[in-house]
Amino acid sequence: MVTSTSPAAPVDLAALNRSLDGAGEIREAGPDDMVDGVPASAVARPSSVAALSALLREATGQGLVTVARGAGTAMSWGNPPERADLLLETTALDRLVEHEAGDLVVVAQAGLAMRDLQERVGRAGQELVADLPPERLAAGSTVGGALATGPSGPRRLQRLALRDLVLGATVVLADGTVTASGGKVVKNVAGYDLAKLMTGSLGTLGVIVQAAFRLHPARPERATVTRAGPTEEVARLARQVVASQLAPAAVELDRAAGSDQATLAVLLEGTHDAVRSRSAEAAALVGGEVGEAPPSWWARMPGGDVTAKATATLTGVSDLLRTARAAEQEHGAAVAVRGSAVGVLHLGITAPDPAAVAAVVGRLRAAAPSAREGTVTVLVAPPELRAGLDAWGPVAGLDLMRSIKNQLDPGRNLAPGRFVGGI
Ligand SMILES: Cc1cc2nc3c(=O)[nH]c(=O)nc-3n(C[C@H](O)[C@H](O)[C@H](O)COP(=O)(O)OP(=O)(O)OC[C@H]3O[C@@H](n4cnc5c(N)ncnc54)[C@H](O)[C@@H]3O)c2cc1C
Incomplete structure (x- = not known):
């Protein structure tokens, strides 16, 4: 059910600006600064973690509701928040902090565009297997936004989802406390795997400022085997591929609305020879065709x-x-x-x-x-x-989720109402 929205609290813009101490900008919100139809009063863009922490402490002290925003491509996910007094933009925190290519680990600030992260690790022949669709990458989807929405793409089959690839996160809580899990710890929130907790939390528990991810070597070759046919038949073939020894990187189904037909697309990745032979085998198994690029609907x-x-x-x-x-x-x-x-x-x-x-x-x-x-x-x-x-x-475990919300954000200052059960 939709949570009701309540009137915005008065915002002391000057005090918020002072808390930034010159590291960032603040302005009154404009007509475009909406969170799923809920208007904001102010928009801040801190340029350091210290400034973001001081800003959040001040905002919560004023009794404001803060909503994090990355590139803003998924602000309509979840319920609309009850209020959105302060929009906190992360896009000035856009550093790639560390890329340990030998360890297959990357550490990035939350406002870094996923496209830039992929480009940087790609130079070392590596990738973060997140499978965001091209238009999301082009729109500047951020590391923080990707984690906070917690989606998964086709290659989850072998490479797991973003929640499994995230190794650690640094998060600023509503009271300004900087906490971290995994990697370099500023202050630990005992007992929680903070990074996993943040995945899919839609900004209701804390503001992610940095995250570490496991990378994979980019595979040199790929091929896609597609097969269209009656939905039942295609679903059966898909199960056969999954159960086979083909080790596909992804097995995807697409059924258009109103249709009795579906399409199966099997992605094979690896070395040239392996991909050639396995794609031929897959094509024989499903009676399909081998192509280089996945179909246009892939990952969308x-x-x-x-x-x-x-x-x-x-x-x-x-x-x-x-x-x-x-x-x-x-x-x-x-x-x-x-x-x-x-x-x-x-x-x-x-x-x-x-x-x-x-x-x-x-x-x-x-x-x-x-x-x-x-x-x-x-x-x-x-x-x-x-x-x-x-x-x-x-939803199982709602009481536990509420108690975590209560510990991390007792005053409900972070996007209240956005998540399940009014969290
Ligand atoms: C295979 C695949 C397909 C996808 N397809 C689509 C699609 O078709 N349409 C679609 O809308 N999305 C799609 N996505 C989701 C996509 O991941 C998001 O659009 C994008 O990653 C969000 O990034 P953003 O910076 O725009 O987030 P924003 O829109 O800025 O924020 C999204 C949410 O995260 C919160 N948030 C943002 N930054 C932080 C932070 N630093 N700390 C805490 N909370 C934060 C916001 O408050 C908001 O609730 C897909 C993802 C995958 C993997």
């Missing part, structure tokens, strides 16, 4: 009024696809499904009215025998649709 979330993430078991993917088709027919909806054949997919849902959207989400959720075997979480939805939606579904 499907379009629709509502974007949701679905998880399923390997066999549950077929049930999800079948249910998507049934839900379309029953509710006059369009449900595009795209993602990993091992069960992390994105849905693009469009339906004639809010009740139909809610019914489709409920139906897709019910496709899994239990919440442990499949979930559907709404990532992005316009306010009029979000109002009638249970965006998160059943």
Whole structure:
């Protein structure tokens, strides 16, 4: 359910400016400084961690609500915050702090664009396997924003997700405390793996200022095997590829809204000879074609009024696809499904009215025998649709999450209401 918004608190801009001590800028918010429809009062852009910490201490002391912003490409993820008095931009914290190529580790400040990070580590023949779509990279998606949204892309299959690749993070809490986990510790928050906690937290627990990631050697060659056909058949072939000895880097499915057909795309990476032979084997197995570049839909979330993430078991993917088709027919909806054949997919849902959207989400959720075997979480939805939606579904461990929020941000000064359960 949408959390209600409350009026902005009065902002003492001069005191906020003094707290920066010359390391950064502050200004009154303009019409574009909205957080998912919630207007902000001020926008600050600190240029050092010390200034960001002092700013946050001052803002929280004034009773303000602060919302972090990187490139601003995913500010509509999660619920709108209850208020957004201060927008805290991280883009002046854009240093690549360390790249230990021999150790396959990179440490970057939160405001560094992922595109720049990839370019820098790419010079050493390495990559951070995050699979952001090209338009997100071009829009300047930041390291902090990528962690705070916590998505995963096609190569999660072998290389795991960003939450598994993050080795440590430095985070500024609402009271200005600089805390860290993994790597160089300023002050430890005992008992928590802070970096994992921050992944997907949508800025509700602290402001990420720096993170360390594990890198992988970039593989020299890649090929993609594609096969289109009836949805059931394609899902079955996908399971065969996953169970085979082909060691694919990714096995992705794409089913356009309203269609009984789907496409399977298998990515193979490695040395020239290995990729050649394995792609030929994969093509023979699925009856598909070998191409160099992945299809145009690769790593992109499907379009629709509502974007949701679905998880399923390997066999549950077929049930999800079948249910998507049934839900379309029953509710006059369009449900595009795209993602990993091992069960992390994105849905693009469009339906004639809010009740139909809610019914489709409920139906897709019910496709899994239990919440442990499949979930559907709404990532992005316009306010009029979000109002009638249970965006998160059943969530285990909500009390624990609330207690962590309470310890890290007791005054609810960081993007309150954005996360599940009003966190
Ligand atoms: C395979 C793949 C496909 C994707 N496809 C899409 C897509 O189609 N559409 C889409 O919108 N996204 C997509 N993404 C998500 C993409 O990762 C985000 O758009 C992007 O990384 C967010 O970066 P940003 O700097 O623009 O974040 P922002 O939009 O600035 O922030 C996003 C959220 O993170 C919080 N935040 C930002 N910085 C910090 C910080 N330093 N500390 C704490 N909280 C912070 C903000 O408060 C906000 O809640 C995809 C990702 C992957 C891996």
